[in-house]
Amino acid sequence: MTLETTLAAIRPADEPAMAAARELQLRLTKPAGSLGALEELSVRLAGLAGVCPPPLPEPATVAVFAGDHGVHAQGVSPWPQEVTAQMVANFVAGGAVVNTFARQTGADVMVIDVGVKIPLHGGANLLDANVRRGTRDMTAGPALTREEALAAVEVGIRVAGALVEQGAKALLTGDMGIANTTPAAALVAAFTGVSAGVATGRGTGIDDETLNHKIAVVTAALERHAPDPADPLGVLAAVGGLEHAALTGFILGAAAARVPVVIDGVIATSAAVAAAAFAPDSVAAMVAGHRSAEPGAGVALAHLGLEPLLDLGMRLGEGSGAVLALPIVTAAVRVLHEVATFDAAGVSEK
Amino acid sequence: MTLETTLAAIRPADEPAMAAARELQLRLTKPAGSLGALEELSVRLAGLAGVCPPPLPEPATVAVFAGDHGVHAQGVSPWPQEVTAQMVANFVAGGAVVNTFARQTGADVMVIDVGVKIPLHGGANLLDANVRRGTRDMTAGPALTREEALAAVEVGIRVAGALVEQGAKALLTGDMGIANTTPAAALVAAFTGVSAGVATGRGTGIDDETLNHKIAVVTAALERHAPDPADPLGVLAAVGGLEHAALTGFILGAAAARVPVVIDGVIATSAAVAAAAFAPDSVAAMVAGHRSAEPGAGVALAHLGLEPLLDLGMRLGEGSGAVLALPIVTAAVRVLHEVATFDAAGVSEK
Numbered sequence: 001m002t003l004e005t006t007l008a009a010i011r012p013a014d015e016p017a018m019a020a021a022r023e024l025q026l027r028l029t030k031p032a033g034s035l036g037a038l039e040e041l042s043v044r045l046a047g048l049a050g051v052c053p054p055p056l057p058e059p060a061t062v063a064v065f066a067g068d069h070g071v072h073a074q075g076v077s078p079w080p081q082e083v084t085a086q087m088v089a090n091f092v093a094g095g096a097v098v099n100t101f102a103r104q105t106g107a108d109v110m111v112i113d114v115g116v117k118i119p120l121h122g123g124a125n126l127l128d129a130n131v132r133r134g135t136r137d138m139t140a141g142p143a144l145t146r147e148e149a150l151a152a153v154e155v156g157i158r159v160a161g162a163l164v165e166q167g168a169k170a171l172l173t174g175d176m177g178i179a180n181t182t183p184a185a186a187l188v189a190a191f192t193g194v195s196a197g198v199a200t201g202r203g204t205g206i207d208d209e210t211l212n213h214k215i216a217v218v219t220a221a222l223e224r225h226a227p228d229p230a231d232p233l234g235v236l237a238a239v240g241g242l243e244h245a246a247l248t249g250f251i252l253g254a255a256a257a258r259v260p261v262v263i264d265g266v267i268a269t270s271a272a273v274a275a276a277a278f279a280p281d282s283v284a285a286m287v288a289g290h291r292s293a294e295p296g297a298g299v300a301l302a303h304l305g306l307e308p309l310l311d312l313g314m315r316l317g318e319g320s321g322a323v324l325a326l327p328i329v330t331a332a333v334r335v336l337h338e339v340a341t342f343d344a345a346g347v348s349e350k
Numbered sequence: 351m352t353l354e355t356t357l358a359a360i361r362p363a364d365e366p367a368m369a370a371a372r373e374l375q376l377r378l379t380k381p382a383g384s385l386g387a388l389e390e391l392s393v394r395l396a397g398l399a400g401v402c403p404p405p406l407p408e409p410a411t412v413a414v415f416a417g418d419h420g421v422h423a424q425g426v427s428p429w430p431q432e433v434t435a436q437m438v439a440n441f442v443a444g445g446a447v448v449n450t451f452a453r454q455t456g457a458d459v460m461v462i463d464v465g466v467k468i469p470l471h472g473g474a475n476l477l478d479a480n481v482r483r484g485t486r487d488m489t490a491g492p493a494l495t496r497e498e499a500l501a502a503v504e505v506g507i508r509v510a511g512a513l514v515e516q517g518a519k520a521l522l523t524g525d526m527g528i529a530n531t532t533p534a535a536a537l538v539a540a541f542t543g544v545s546a547g548v549a550t551g552r553g554t555g556i557d558d559e560t561l562n563h564k565i566a567v568v569t570a571a572l573e574r575h576a577p578d579p580a581d582p583l584g585v586l587a588a589v590g591g592l593e594h595a596a597l598t599g600f601i602l603g604a605a606a607a608r609v610p611v612v613i614d615g616v617i618a619t620s621a622a623v624a625a626a627a628f629a630p631d632s633v634a635a636m637v638a639g640h641r642s643a644e645p646g647a648g649v650a651l652a653h654l655g656l657e658p659l660l661d662l663g664m665r666l667g668e669g670s671g672a673v674l675a676l677p678i679v680t681a682a683v684r685v686l687h688e689v690a691t692f693d694a695a696g697v698s699e700k
Contacts, residue, residue: 029440030447031554035670036643036663078700086697090379095690097380103688104681204381204700293386311661312678313386320385327677328662331454338453340445347436350428350554 001256003150003233003249003278006157009256013047013284021046021053021336028339029347037307038332041287045333048258048284053336057170057260057329061108061163062098062319063250064091064174065156067115067242068134070143071221072179076214078206079178081134085118087176091318092123098174098318105326107172109319110163114155115177115242129155131242135183138221142238143183144245149237152245159246160253160261171254171261172289172326173268174319175243179203181294184270186218186239188296190227191273192303195219201266201294204315232277240274247271248278255282262329264322265292265315269300276304287329290314290321351606353500353583353599353628356507359606363397363634371396371403371686378689379697387657388682391637395683398608398634403686407520407610407679411458411513412448412669413600414441414524415506417465417592418484420493421571422529426564428556429528431484435468437526441668442473448524448668455676457522459669460513464505465527465592479505481592485533488571492588493533494595499587502595509596510603510611521604521611522639522676523618524669525593529553531644534620536568536589538646540577541623542653545569551616551644554665582627590624597621598628605632612679614672615642615665619650626654637679640664640671 001009021043026032033039046052066088072081090096091111094103102109112127113120117134120126131151135143144152160171181203189199196218202211225238236245248271254261255275263272263286275282288301290310301308309325342349351359371393376382383389396402416438422431440446441461452459462477463470467484470476481501485493494502510521531553539549546568552561575588586595598621604611605625613622613636625632638651640660651658659675692699 029445030666034554034664034666035447038662080698083698090690090695090697095379095695097385097685097689100684100688101681104677104684204384312388312659314384316380316384324678324681327454328674331451331674334450334454335447338450339447340440345440345445347440348430348433
């Protein structure tokens with residue numbers, strides 16, 4: 001599917017299915033409302049699927065989109081750029097945190113090279129969809145052309161579509177890219193209107209001096225391009241990254257297929273605000289996996305009106321927070337499938 | 351084991367194993383500290399096990415201790431007392447939320463009648479360890495004799511010991527008992543020193559008038575008995591419940607066996623403060639599963655110095671919050687077992 005046909009396929013949540021889920025929750029053997037956020041989540045997922053109970057979100061795949069960033073040259077990260085490719089090799093070999101969490105929760109891991117600078121060796125779970133070997137430095141010009149940004153968005157759309165076609169009932173966002181919290185901060189600022197100082201954080205761990213420099217870099221890029229949130233592709237091209245654009249497409253693809261997409265940290269939430277700018281109804285498909293320690297993630301979640309399931313001070317990326325949240329999503333849906341009603345179990349009501 | 355031998359077996363966390371876990375976390379392929387609370391948890395569990403990495407917390411069993419409460423006569427709950435026995439039947443039949451969550455996470459469910467009023471029919475996973483058919487009304491006299499409280503504590507100790515002997519590598523607390531948030535509030539107030547108004551909440555859902563009455567009931571019981579936190583068995587006898595006492599023993603039994611015990615909501619946290627009063631070092635074995643919406647649970651967790659893993663507005667009990675948190679505990683430990691080091695994966699450091 002193209003971006004255009006994908007956007008045309010995205011519809012609002014189904015109200016009758018949501019009403020049915022609310023009504024079913026009241027008949028299950030538990031005090032009304034006692035499952036808190038899980039009850040709201042089950043209602044949202046019924047609305048997305050258009051049926052109550054909605055399907056269990058399994059099998060699930062975490063798609064880790066990897067890219068490099070020209071803005072790395074500005075000294076915004078303490079890590080050498082080749083770590084992006086080294087970590088992709090680690091994902092392919094199964095040695096990273098996201099692999100460990102995926103084995104824990106039964107999710108599959110797929111890695112997509114959408115913009116890594118160094119050519120990568122293959123692997124059964126590595127897809128070569130490289131659009132460009134890293135973005136340009138956004139402080140010197142647009143990070144991407146509109147055509148490159150669109151190509152990356154459509155990589156994400158294609159990956160989502162292929163996974164759903166292969167049977168995935170939940171999609172999870174993952175990312176890898178040294179320096180990618182810098183474009184994420186710029187995207188969050190551009191789409192939500194907060195300043196660079198509010199949207200920018202310490203990423204993988206930088207000192208005060210580097211943080212101030214990073215804020216100045218984001219500010220300079222925003223001033224140079226003055227990205228217009230009404231033109232989301234233009235924003236992605238000006239200050240985005242290839243994995244951010246691909247994740248935007250991945251989220252839109254999930255929404256078009258009416259499959260839940262569990263959102264990880266700040267990279268994915270910056271892509272989620274871009275997706276919402278393309279199609280506000282895509283928010284119905286989004287489940288916020290966790291509250292990243294990165295400030296831009298909190299700004300983006302508030303903008304989307306999403307409450308994260310986990311809040312554990314994590315700031316790793318890779319999709320780790322989405323994979324860790326998956327069993328909670330499944331549990332929320334499983335309640336609607338399996339818990340006995342007061343009537344069936346012979347339990348008195350209050 | 352008796353209470354006395356159990357208390358004698360509880361030791362502090364092992365410092366060298368904790369240091370080894372901290373050092374290992376720094377060598378794994380992720381930015382230092384990027385797994386937030388999971389890193390601290392992995393260090394604590396290494397300290398409990400006395401080895402790094404500590405064993406994975408599987409298989410796991412949630413033990414649901416059920417009891418009834420004389421204070422129900424004071425009108426503190428809108429639910430009829432027979433719901434305790436009806437819900438036990440629901441647990442045995444596999445129809446409750448805790449069963450659904452346990453199927454999700456692979457935990458076993460065991461139900462222990464330690465104080466249900468109505469005689470129960472058997473089931474493969476139902477243990478008859480009834481000490482007394484419900485407590486006395488604590489506003490009229492002590493809920494239990496010291497001998498009854500001790501017998502219930504030792505039921506919990508025996509269950510923990512038997513499960514560990516059968517191979518359980520994690521124990522999870524569960525509870526069922528209509529009106530049992532009232533003794534839980536009294537226990538939290540007695541052990542932490544907060545007022546009944548601070549420790550008492552809406553339980554399964556009561557209106558303002560009933561809440562004010564419930565606070566007055568807890569206040570009256572505390573004034574009548576003036577329980578002494580230096581005498582934890584006396585506190586459990588005066589204002590406790592049979593499932594609260596059994597959970598206290600269950601937690602102490604886990605600590606003595608150096609097996610992690612994942613704590614559910616307000617009933618279990620009230621038992622956890624009792625366990626800490628018996629043996630302060632038992633806190634090393636405790637993992638707070640979730641932050642219950644019940645205010646006494648938050649007071650108890652702060653008293654114990656524990657941060658919960660989940661905060662989802664849940665207030666169900668049954669062990670639901672402990673079972674839902676189990677995959678996160680496992681993931682935290684699994685990182686130490688499986689994630690590649692920088693050295694082994696050939697990933698550059700910053």
